[in-house]
Amino acid sequence: MASFKYCLECNNLLYPREDKSSRRLMFSCRNCQYEEDADNMCVYSHKIIHTPSEQTMMLTDLATDPTLPRANVTCPQCNHPEAVFFQSSSRRAEAKMTLFYVCGSQECGHRWVG
Structure with missing residues (x-):
């Protein structure tokens, strides 16, 4: 199940983005400048189960x-x-x-x- 991350400063939704200089996954707020490192490198997983x-x-x-x-x-x-x-x-x-x-x-x- 997906979990959402929220900004600790303004409580808005955090969005995944790549820090291109250090090549790491971050979560950042689009409203303020808050950022945090991602604890899991997987942004999205789609599993298909075939009968x-x-x-x-x-x-x-x-x-x-x-x-x-x-x-x-x-x-x-x-x-x-x-x-x-x-x-x-x-x-x-x-x-x-x-x-x-x-x-x-x-x-x-x-x-x-x-």
């Missing part, structure tokens, strides 16, 4: 990856007899383990959840 189904859509050529396990599962779209599979890597506590399948045929590439 397992989004992750499978990002991956390409899964059928040709020799490191993934294969199963004798028929593809529901093209009836190819083999599929690559992997488990979801969701770290959410409420998520159950899910198997994701990708058709072993390079022409098809159909993805489904088992």
